[in-house]
Amino acid sequence: MVTGTDLAGHGIHTYDDHFQCETLFDLVRAAGERSAAIGFEGYTGSRLLGRFADIDGVTALETDDWIADRVIEIAREQRPAFVIAQLGRVDDIFHRYGPSSPEVVPMLRGTDARLDRLTGVLTKLGYGIVILLDHGQHDIPGELGRGHRGGHGSDRDEDRLVPCTWVAPWAANS
16 A cells, blocks of 8 residues: 555565565655554554554554544644554454444444544644555355354455545545
8 A cells, every 4th residue: 555566566475574666655755754654563554564654653552543543643743744544443343243244333333433533633734635445355154153254355346345535635624
């Protein structure tokens, strides 16, 4: 998401690899600005992206609300030109229950509220916002009637569907 290229171009196979191409972090730095990456310990937002950003917003805390709070705190206090954040609990819940399960509804409602809050604060600070997923997901029937869970990585349409939306600060505040 920070390179605009595929695996062959960026060379990232594990969290511990180094980018083999120019990233948004490099472009921001070359323009004399700073970037930030925010995520949970052990997740992509910290283990990979946080290593390359100028401001590493890693947290050991366990909620996507804390990630949203940290994004707002860093945006207000440090004013980076580029911020990338990973709301990791959404993915966890979808993997645990599957995307079609009623158990994901509370997480979706919470995510909508978080994104509404983030959009409101960040656009007032002048940030444009892009919201996207890193992958789609399909239901995997559970074993012995234990419900479903979610998976991805196949050629199924559900796995390749990656919703994306963006908000321009001038459009949100008009």
